[in-house]
Amino acid sequence: MDANEVNKVAGAVLGMLTLAMGIGFFSGALVSPKPLVKAGYELPDNTGGDHGGGAGAAPAAAEKAEPIAKRMATADVAKGEASAKKCVSCHQFTKDGKNGTGPLLYGVLMRAKGAAPAFKYSAGLSGKGGNWDYAALDEFLANPKAYVAGTTMGFAGVARADERANIIAYLRTMADTPAPMPQ
Numbered sequence: 111m112d113a114n115e116v117n118k119v120a121g122a123v124l125g126m127l128t129l130a131m132g133i134g135f136f137s138g139a140l141v142s143p144k145p146l147v148k149a150g151y152e153l154p155d156n157t158g159g160d161h162g163g164g165a166g167a168a169p170a171a172a173e174k175a176e177p178i179a180k181r182m183a184t185a186d187v188a189k190g191e192a193s194a195k196k197c198v199s200c201h202q203f204t205k206d207g208k209n210g211t212g213p214l215l216y217g218v219l220m221r222a223k224g225a226a227p228a229f230k231y232s233a234g235l236s237g238k239g240g241n242w243d244y245a246a247l248d249e250f251l252a253n254p255k256a257y258v259a260g261t262t263m264g265f266a267g268v269a270r271a272d273e274r275a276n277i278i279a280y281l282r283t284m285a286d287t288p289a290p291m292p293q
């Protein structure tokens with residue numbers, strides 16, 4: 111074999127390799143694997159309990175839930191008090207408490223919206239109207255910014271519907287006379 115023939119053979123081999131790669135690439139494009147549309151199992155929800163998730167956390171995902179009246183029947187005050195640790199950097203709950211970053215929440219259930227004495231509410235909340243009944247609190251706590259446009263409550267919300275009911279059950283006890291349970 112002279113140098114010329116070696117070059118020819120090398121050229122042929124290279125050509126075949128290039129062709130093989132091309133075919134591989136092309137067929138890969140033809141039978142590209144389908145991406146999984148949905149994970150095969152539900153990921154655990156770690157937004158509940160005492161994991162914090164307070165100010166600045168990602169917006170809470172809405173969750174399909176039973177009506178609040180139904181969830182209240184099984185709500186747990188002690189769990190709600192534990193969950194309310196998420197609120198204590200801004201809110202106080204007891205009768206002798208005072209406004210902080212957020213208004214005093216003693217007696218907030220059924221109270222008029224934006225009515226804590228001497229608290230400077232956002233325009234959105236003071237103009238909202240109505241009382242903090244069970245459904246209103248539930249909706250607000252799920253996603254404060256969606257419920258009150260321009261709210262100054264820097265809190266992402268509580269994604270878990272049962273956890274919101276627990277918190278509301280706790281809020282209910284923080285009053286001179288707890289409001290009647292919802293029907």
Ligand code: HEC
Nearest residue numbers: 165197200211212223224225231232235261262263264265
């Ligand atoms: C980072 C501070 C912060 C955190 C955390 C926070 N809040 Fe608030 N909250 C506020 C502020 C500020 C307002 C007033 C909002 C406005 O005027 O728009 C408010 C308003 C409210 C109101 C309306 C009260 C009224 O008098 O109308 C309720 C109810 C409430 N918060 C409940 C909660 C609960 C329950 C939690 C915990 C799960 C919580 N908040 C966590 C700051 C906070």
